[in-house]
Every structure is written in C-alpha cells, then in structure tokens.
Amino acid sequence: MQTISAVxxxxxNARPGVKRLLQGDGANLIVFNFCxxxxxxxxxxxxxxxxxxxxxxxxxxxxxxRFPLKQGEVVHLRxxxxxxxxxxxxxxxxxxxxxxxxxxxxxxx
Numbered sequence: 001m002q003t004i005s006a007v008x009x010x011x012x013n014a015r016p017g018v019k020r021l022l023q024g025d026g027a028n029l030i031v032f033n034f035c036x037x038x039x040x041x042x043x044x045x046x047x048x049x050x051x052x053x054x055x056x057x058x059x060x061x062x063x064x065x066r067f068p069l070k071q072g073e074v075v076h077l078r079x080x081x082x083x084x085x086x087x088x089x090x091x092x093x094x095x096x097x098x099x100x101x102x103x104x105x106x107x108x109x
Contacts, residue, residue: 008033008097016040016087016098025107034058034087034096042084045083048103050076056096061085069098 008031009017015031032040035055042061049107051060052074056101061084062077067076077083087096 003107004059006060007031010033010094011038013016023082025104028104030100030102032085032098032100033094034085034091034093034098035052036087036091036096038088040085040086042082044076044080045077045102046080047079048077050074050101050103052099054097054099056092058087058091058096058098060084082096 005021007019009019011017011020011033013035016035016038018030020028020030023028031054048064051069053069053071059066060075061067062075062081066086085098088105
C-alpha cells in the first residue's frame with residue numbers, strides 16, 4: 001500500500017504546474033495546477049484515462065463539445081480520444097487542480 005499527497009506544483013505564467021505522483025501497477029497519477037486562462041491544448045493519451053477536478057473549476061473538451069468540470073466530477077475516456085483542458089478566465093486565481101489517472105495496465109513490480 002502507498003499513500004500519496006496530491007499537492008500540485010505552482011503554475012508559471014506559461015503553463016500549468018505538473019507533477020507525477022505515481023507510476024504504479026496499472027496506473028500513472030499526474031496532478032496539474034492551473035491558473036485562469038491556461039490550457040492543455042488538444043492531445044491524445046495512449047491509454048484509457050480518467051480526469052477529475054479536485055479543486056476549483058476547469059473546462060473539458062472532447063468531440064467538439066466543451067463542458068464545465070467542477071470539483072468532484074470525473075470524466076473517463078478510451079485511449080487515443082482527442083481532448084483538451086481549459087481553465088476559465090473567471091476561475092480561482094490559483095488552485096484549479098486536475099488529477100489525471102492513466103490506466104496503463106502495466107506491471108511495475
């Protein structure tokens with residue numbers, strides 16, 4: 001068993017703060033900290049993923065549709081599905097936290 005603190009590094013002016021919390025059996029956990037106006041532009045993941053807003057407010061875009069992703073909400077996507085994440089201009093000045101779980105299925109032990 002492993003306990004992990006989901007504390008994200010501070011973002012800079014150009015990009016969100018990012019930290020890998022775990023590279024473990026079956027999953028990688030990565031935490032992002034966004035400032036208003038920051039984005040993760042359109043991209044794909046090689047594995048199925050879940051994204052969860054831990055704090056603040058974010059927007060998630062997939063299939064040409066953008067919708068709010070609020071604290072406690074989770075989205076699941078299959079591998080290779082294009083998506084993007086946005087932090088709205090009216091979001092908290094700091095502490096808009098996203099937890100990404102990459103469901104790799106890989107064994108590390």
